Amino acid sequence: MKVFLGAVLAAAATFLCLPGVAAGQEAERAVLKALLSGGAGDVEVTEDFARAVPKAQLDGLLETLRAQVGPVEQIELVDGSGTLRSATYQVPVKITLDPEGRIAGLRLGAPEPLVADLRAAVAGLEGLGAEVSWLVTREGEVLAAGGASHPLAVGSAFKLGILSVLARDVRAGKTDWDRVLRLGDGHRSLPSGRLQDFPEEAPVTLHTAALLMIAESDNTATDLLLDLLGRDTVAEELAIAPEAMLSTREFFALKSDPAAARAWLDAEPEDRSGIAAEAASTPPDPAGAAAHSVPGIEWYLPLEQLCALLLPMADLPMLQLNPGPAYGLGPAAYKGGSEPGVLNFTVVLRDAEERPLCAALTVNDPGVIDEQAATGAFRALLRRALAHP
Structure with missing residues (x-):
């Protein structure tokens, strides 16, 4: 049994999804009302849900929600999905109850301000x-x-340039979504994604690489496709200078190495590619790569x-x-x-x-x-x- 756990009030609002037969709409509404008014102590939850979101965490999230949006005045639900409304905000919500009426899944989206136009x-x-x-x-x-x-x-929105070049080549008959590429160690970047954990020489179709690059923002898939299509071509598609067209591995490597970052920023355009390649010759440091953005080293x-x-x-x-x-x-x-x-x-x-x-x-x-x-x-x-x- 899988539990898809994310911060219940995070921007992406991951849904905690567990098997179970949904109860009636009125039951879902009643449970939500009790949860919002009385907190986690006023509702029953499944064991899996309790492990994923302990009572104290759920109460803390509900308190944060109340502070952000004020009292919830209206609950609109259809088949467990709908909206919570206060005087000034609406919040996407999805709730699933098990056959005993216990909360098995809950998603609260980002509070959306109510605006007139x-x-x-x-x-x-x-x-x-x-x-x-x-x-x-x-x-x-x-x-x-x-x-x-x-x-x-x-950030990763630059990957639209890679997909644009690839889709155009497929339409023109220059390549095909079924074409197979081989993953090399030089393509291996940091997450997000999953291809960084694949073995060397793993076969990956263009379609799979493109899908992972877009849907999961897979950085290794991105670098695999960038290597195929060529930096100059992608840079032209993005309307940026070729020397600014970093791979994701180079981006992480420069970001996590202040000396290399400064050297790259200070270098003449023709020297930047060599500095970036040298920095990326060893795997980037994940901790350094997770630090705050470095002005100038981005897309x-x-x-x-x-x-x-x-x-x-x-x-x-x-x-x-x-x-x-x-x-x-x-x-x-x-x-x-x-x-x-x-x-x-x-x-x-x-x-x-x-x-x-x-x-x-x-x-x-x-x-x-x-x-x-x-x-x-x-x-x-x-x-x-x-x-x-």
Whole structure:
């Protein structure tokens, strides 16, 4: 039996999913009401759920929720999924009860501020960090924009450039999704992902590598594809200088080695590739790589470029497996990126008239970015953009 455990109130809002027959809708509503009003002591949970989320942790999360959104005034549920509403926020919720009426699964999404229109949603983005850019377009029309042409660090969202080149080559018949690549030690990067644990020379199809790169942001899959397609080609697709086109392994290696990072930043453009390759000749240090972002060592892209890349590819199924902050808002093509001090969301949705809409947000900050607040504000932007006349 698997328990998918994440922070119940985290931005991505991982669902704790356990087998069980769902009770009736009214029972789910009653249990949620008791949980929200009285806390974990007023409800029964399964043993697996209790191990995954101890009572004290659940009470702490509920207290945080109440402090953020105020008293919950309304619970809307259909088949266990729905929304909690306070006077100023709405919170996505999903609950599963076992046959005895005990909580077997619970998901609380990022609190989303209730806003009247697109302008009010944009106002909620401005204080998310030191540098913030946003963009909403619909069929070529700009509905909202702030700093959308200014390049900011976007983390793994640069992988859209790799997928764009690959998808174009497949359409042109230059290669095929079934083509098999062999994993080499030089491709092995740090998580996120799973390919870093595969043995050397493991066969990986282009489709599998691309799917892992997008849906799980697999960094080893990314470097495998970058090696195949060529840095200059991908850099051109991203409209960045070739010497700025780091592999993820090089990025981690430079970030975790201050001396190498300084040398790379100070070097002439023609010398940067050699410095990056030397730094990445040994596996990067995971602890150093997890530190705060280093200005200048990143992938800097404007939101206009990210939407231009994502829109033509939005129908690719691999872009729709992980909807990111757009979960529950309809079929979505999504790729984002993050590291400490860097956050990006880029998504394509279709409105009620089936018009494609691209919305993107980037936040850069020398301190800590509140990803939950950013997720809620971005969802409010998406919701108002979808409803915009």
